[in-house]
Amino acid sequence: MTLTLAIPTHNDTECLRRLLAQARDLSIFDRVVVVDDASDTPVTREEVCPDGAWPGDSLTILRHEACRGPGVARNRALEHVDTDHLLFFDADDQLTPDLAALAHRLRGREFDFCLFRHADSRRNHWGGQGQMPLDEAHWRRAGVQVGELGSVSPDQAAALAETANYPWNKIYRTGFLRKHGIRCSETLVHEDIELHWMSFRHGRDVLVSDRVGAFHFVAAGGQRLTNRRGEERLAVFGPLDRLFNTLAADAPGKLADAFLRFVSGLFDWIRGNIDPGLLARFDGAARDFLLTHVDEPRFARITRTDPVLARRIVFQMERGRT
Amino acid sequence: MTGNIAIGPDAQINHALSVLRNGTAEGGIGNETRLLPGVVLRADPELKAGGRYTSPEGRLLDLDVTTAGAGSWLALHLSLGGGEYAPGSFVGFACRVAAPEPITVQPCLRSGTEDGFVDRFYNKHILAMPEEASHLDALPLQNQPDLPLHAPWRELILFLPTHSFRWSLHDLRVFVI
Numbered sequence: 386m387t388l389t390l391a392i393p394t395h396n397d398t399e400c401l402r403r404l405l406a407q408a409r410d411l412s413i414f415d416r417v418v419v420v421d422d423a424s425d426t427p428v429t430r431e432e433v434c435p436d437g438a439w440p441g442d443s444l445t446i447l448r449h450e451a452c453r454g455p456g457v458a459r460n461r462a463l464e465h466v467d468t469d470h471l472l473f474f475d476a477d478d479q480l481t482p483d484l485a486a487l488a489h490r491l492r493g494r495e496f497d498f499c500l501f502r503h504a505d506s507r508r509n510h511w512g513g514q515g516q517m518p519l520d521e522a523h524w525r526r527a528g529v530q531v532g533e534l535g536s537v538s539p540d541q542a543a544a545l546a547e548t549a550n551y552p553w554n555k556i557y558r559t560g561f562l563r564k565h566g567i568r569c570s571e572t573l574v575h576e577d578i579e580l581h582w583m584s585f586r587h588g589r590d591v592l593v594s595d596r597v598g599a600f601h602f603v604a605a606g607g608q609r610l611t612n613r614r615g616e617e618r619l620a621v622f623g624p625l626d627r628l629f630n631t632l633a634a635d636a637p638g639k640l641a642d643a644f645l646r647f648v649s650g651l652f653d654w655i656r657g658n659i660d661p662g663l664l665a666r667f668d669g670a671a672r673d674f675l676l677t678h679v680d681e682p683r684f685a686r687i688t689r690t691d692p693v694l695a696r697r698i699v700f701q702m703e704r705g706r707t
Numbered sequence: 708m709t710g711n712i713a714i715g716p717d718a719q720i721n722h723a724l725s726v727l728r729n730g731t732a733e734g735g736i737g738n739e740t741r742l743l744p745g746v747v748l749r750a751d752p753e754l755k756a757g758g759r760y761t762s763p764e765g766r767l768l769d770l771d772v773t774t775a776g777a778g779s780w781l782a783l784h785l786s787l788g789g790g791e792y793a794p795g796s797f798v799g800f801a802c803r804v805a806a807p808e809p810i811t812v813q814p815c816l817r818s819g820t821e822d823g824f825v826d827r828f829y830n831k832h833i834l835a836m837p838e839e840a841s842h843l844d845a846l847p848l849q850n851q852p853d854l855p856l857h858a859p860w861r862e863l864i865l866f867l868p869t870h871s872f873r874w875s876l877h878d879l880r881v882f883v884i
Contacts, residue, residue, distance in 0.1 A: 486765035533875075
């Protein structure tokens with residue numbers, strides 16, 4: 386297995402330098418592709434790799450002259466990957482030694498992607514360690530919380546698809562992404578939703594590991610995209626529409642219903658993270674989305690299989706009318 | 708098994724555990740399953756224990772145990788060697804564990820005597836749940852007249868359930884201080 390580490394970055398040289406040093410120490414990556422999304426000071430090899438640990442073409446640095454978001458950056462990185470597998474990663478997160486053990490274990494295995502556990506900095510503040518409780522619940526529901534490496538059944542995939550749509554907790558087979566045209570959305574935020582769900586839609590040989598391969602840092606406030614509260618949040622409906630149409634047509638069963646459950650939760654998350662002045666527009670767009678995609682047969686099925694979701698959908702539709 | 712040049716009462720077992728941690732192994736489970744010199748899984752034959760164990764890279768042990776009978780014990784025995792412990796010592800361990808279905812594991816310090824052995828159980832059970840958890844405990848030897856400071860052999864024993872179960876021992880470190 387040859388493996389590329391693909392990293393979008395924007396004004397985060399210090400973290401990028403730390404990540405590249407970590408990646409060198411793990412000795413599992415053959416290539417690194419960095420896409421500098423219009424940092425104020427362009428990323429240079431000398432600055433992020435002062436010890437020359439990634440010589441020659443083992444490190445590729447690409448640059449956008451205008452900031453286009455991490456989705457565009459990841460897509461551009463994917464175009465330059467020439468290894469058979471890749472891991473998208475964010476500059477401000479950290480790799481863990483367990484990722485190396487997982488990569489060794491994956492050698493010689495056939496798979497489309499391998500989902501691994503991560504640790505979230507917010508858990509540390511509560512005195513714990515691991516993923517956020519909702520993600521743990523989805524892993525528990527899928528029955529994959531314990532196990533160094535296992536295959537994922539379609540039912541388990543539907544449960545795991547509802548986890549947070551991170552791009553950096555999966556080792557991908559490059560050919561899998563290219564064959565199915567799986568990419569990030571080119572929106573400034575929520576760019577990972579399409580990558581995540583289309584992966585589960587098309588994945589046939591999906592693996593899962595309880596190894597903690599990444600440490601995810603979440604910092605409240607600041608200029609990070611996660612903390613954006615403006616109009617860019619409204620752009621989420623484009624990817625959601627495309628995804629639902631695809632999932633409903635190609636995978637009308639559990640995965641499409643799982644996606645609706647995810648979307649319903651996402652709507653509530655966005656409402657808590659958007660400027661109050663945009664709430665009415667957002668609620669109206671959410672109502673339109675639900676009215677368009679939740680037809681009577683689907684709603685009838687949801688009322689039987691997931692009455693809580695049915696109640697939430699009704700509530701969210703009503704909220705958008707006012 | 709590579710040589711161990713570390714010294715101290717906990718050196719040999721921690722060396723054995725590091726060999727298990729850094730390598731990979733797998734095999735079937737029976738009444739006596741030798742994982743390494745000094746690391747043995749023992750089951751009451753009445754249990755009719757079976758199943759598989761694996762030792763993934765960077766981890767110690769994943770157990771998938773099946774039982775077909777009713778028996779009294781199933782335990783992971785870790786040899787601590789023999790010798791003299793100083794008065795006031797602590798014999799302890801730290802571990803990381805997980806299990807798909809919650810189980811408890813009861814740790815015990817077993818000390819050899821002229822006519823058998825004495826067991827001293829740790830106060831806390833190790834609780835293994837689906838989400839990995841860490842556990843730390845230490846047994847003080849102070850004021851424990853029934854626990855010999857000198858013993859020809861000792862074991863740290865982790866008593867496991869006597870029914871079918873899965874258990875992952877991600878890591879274990881033993882200390883004598």
